[in-house]
Amino acid sequence: MVAPAGNFQSYPPASELVALNAGERPRFWVTIDTEEDFDWSAPFARSGFGLDSVPALAICQQYFERAAVKPIYLVDWPIVQDDRAVAILGDALSGGRCDVGAQLHPWVTPPHEEDVNERNSYTGNLPAALQHAKMTALRDAIVARFGIAPTVYRAGRYGLGEDSAAMLAELGFRCDTSVRSGFDYRGGHGPDYRAAPRKPWWVKTAYGAVLEVPVTTVFGGLLGEAGRGVYHAIARNGMHAGAALARLGLVERIALTPEGIPAERACRGIDIALDQGLPVLNFSFHSPSLQPGNTPYVRTADDLDAFYRWWDVVLAHLAARGVEPIDSAGILTLASRKAPPA
Ligand SMILES: [Zn+2]
Numbered sequence: 001m002v003a004p005a006g007n008f009q010s011y012p013p014a015s016e017l018v019a020l021n022a023g024e025r026p027r028f029w030v031t032i033d034t035e036e037d038f039d040w041s042a043p044f045a046r047s048g049f050g051l052d053s054v055p056a057l058a059i060c061q062q063y064f065e066r067a068a069v070k071p072i073y074l075v076d077w078p079i080v081q082d083d084r085a086v087a088i089l090g091d092a093l094s095g096g097r098c099d100v101g102a103q104l105h106p107w108v109t110p111p112h113e114e115d116v117n118e119r120n121s122y123t124g125n126l127p128a129a130l131q132h133a134k135m136t137a138l139r140d141a142i143v144a145r146f147g148i149a150p151t152v153y154r155a156g157r158y159g160l161g162e163d164s165a166a167m168l169a170e171l172g173f174r175c176d177t178s179v180r181s182g183f184d185y186r187g188g189h190g191p192d193y194r195a196a197p198r199k200p201w202w203v204k205t206a207y208g209a210v211l212e213v214p215v216t217t218v219f220g221g222l223l224g225e226a227g228r229g230v231y232h233a234i235a236r237n238g239m240h241a242g243a244a245l246a247r248l249g250l251v252e253r254i255a256l257t258p259e260g261i262p263a264e265r266a267c268r269g270i271d272i273a274l275d276q277g278l279p280v281l282n283f284s285f286h287s288p289s290l291q292p293g294n295t296p297y298v299r300t301a302d303d304l305d306a307f308y309r310w311w312d313v314v315l316a317h318l319a320a321r322g323v324e325p326i327d328s329a330g331i332l333t334l335a336s337r338k339a340p341p342a
Contacts, residue, residue, distance in 0.1 A: 006205035008179055009191060009211055017199035018211075018335045020279045027326035028281040028318055029213070030064065030071040032105055033175055033329045034085070036078040037294040038069050044107045044121050051082050052107060056290035056330065058088045063308060065097055069314050069325045073287070074103035074154045074177075077110070080141045090146055093288050099328050101152030102138050102173075106159075109134045119189040126163020132167050138170050154178050156186070156213075159190055167237055169207035174332055176203075179283060182217035182253055184232065194232050198278055200331070211335050216282040217258045218272040225276075227251025256283045259297040263313040270317055280331055281323065283314075 020026060034057070036049035057073070064071045079085045089239050092098040106123045108114045111133050113330035114120045123131050135153075142150045155178040168176055181196040191228075193214075198215045219228040231242060231251045246252040254269030255261055260271070268272050289307060298304050324333070 008160045008165055008176060008203055009162075009196075011195065011197055012201050014197075016338065017197050018279055018338045019199060020277055021337075024028060024105050025284060025322050025324065026274060026277075027330070028323050029326055029328075029331060030069055030155070031101075031282060032071055032073050033076075033284065033286045034079050034089075034154075035103060035105060036070055036074040037288045037291070040296060044116050044118065046107055046112060046116055046176055049078060049108065050294075051078060051085075052184055052287045053291035053294055054079070054085045056086070057085060057287060060287070060290050061088065061092050063148040063311065064067070064084060065286060067311070069281075069315070070096075070098055072099035072101050072328055073150060074101045074106045074152065074295075075142065075279075076103045076156065076232070077104075077108050077138055077141065078105075079287075080138070080145050081304070084191055086145050086281070093146060093148065099144065099152065100146050100148060100150060101154065101177075102135075102142055102150040103154045103156055103253045104134060104138055105156040106131075106134055110137050114303075115119050122159025122185070122188075122190045123155050123160075124159045124164055124191065125189060126161075128163045128167075131161065131163065137186075139173075151160045151175055151332075152177060157190060158183070158193065165203045165210050166205040166207055169205040169210050172211060175213060175328055177213045177215060180217065180255075181210055181214045182219065182228065182255075188225060193226075198273070199275065200280060200335050200342050202335070202338060207237055207339050210254055211339075212333060213245065213280055213282055215333075216273060216278065216280075217285050218256075218276065219251055219252050220254055220268055220272050221246070221251040222249055223251045238273055257285050257288060258307050258314075259295065259312040259319060260284050261281055263310045266314050267317040268322065270323070272282065274323070279334060280326065281318075317332045 038049040151174040158180045201207045289298045
């Protein structure tokens with residue numbers, strides 16, 4: 001089935017993906033889903049979330065500044081409403097030490113017209129007019145509070161829809177990073193990214209082109225790249241089957257994130273991504289992980305220490321492999337070699 005033009009879920013041929021020139025080194029990008037604290041195992045709710053992890057953004061920013069990395073904070077509605085978050089991130093933004101983009105959690109973003117449930121937690125499942133209204137509200141709030149028009153977007157829960165690309169272009173976004181290659185969210189009424197490319201590509205819309213920079217996931221293990229198909233065939237029977245494949249060393253899915261992926265496995269994932277010639281290694285995590293007790297990945301103070309040690313190990317490995325950081329403007333410049341004519 002061919003998806004309509006201007007759709008992030010219709011993938012271009014390999015020849016149209018953004019690739020490295022001969023001799024060019026890949027870069028890495030740190031993207032942070034910057035959002036409220038909520039119980040990840042409870043049903044979605046409009047209220048009842050916390051913002052206790054916001055002050056920890058300052059420590060996170062200091063960490064990446066010391067490492068000469070310019071992260072992008074993909075801020076959602078509750079974060080944009082929080083004065084402390086705007087002070088911390090606004091200061092770093094005006095100093096050119098971070099980027100700020102948009103992340104949409106529809107269940108906490110006005111206008112509140114939809115029922116709150118799992119299906120509607122993916123923005124792309126909402127009526128087009130409501131998607132557009134929420135995206136516009138978020139964009140305008142970022143403009144008002146941070147004084148910049150955001151150019152980078154991530155759909156919460158990777159929930160892109162058929163109309164997302166055109167809406168983003170119309171609202172002035174240049175780059176989307178909502179495709180999580182190698183993941184299938186259909187079980188919860190979300191998108192299927194099993195076959196998504198891992199290199200960036202441009203999506204043409206009536207309002208201009210938007211660059212997709214997928215969140216990086218690779219497949220390792222004895223089966224190599226063939227393991228990708230095996231993984232998805234087996235994982236249909238549940239996550240335990242995927243874990244068993246990993247234990248056997250046959251195939252393992254490696255997302256470039258400190259959340260649930262040990263550092264030495266992430267380093268293996270980096271090496272695989274380099275072998276595959278990815279121009280941009282897109283790392284991600286969620287800001288509530290910056291404070292113990294919010295996410296499944298950081299429950300204790302020791303876990304938080306381990307979180308930053310993870311970055312120590314991974315950043316050292318990237319440096320050793322000659323992979324330098326990049327920001328969103330750099331990515332857009334790099335990708336302009338493949339940009340479609342306006
Ligand atoms: Zn999120």
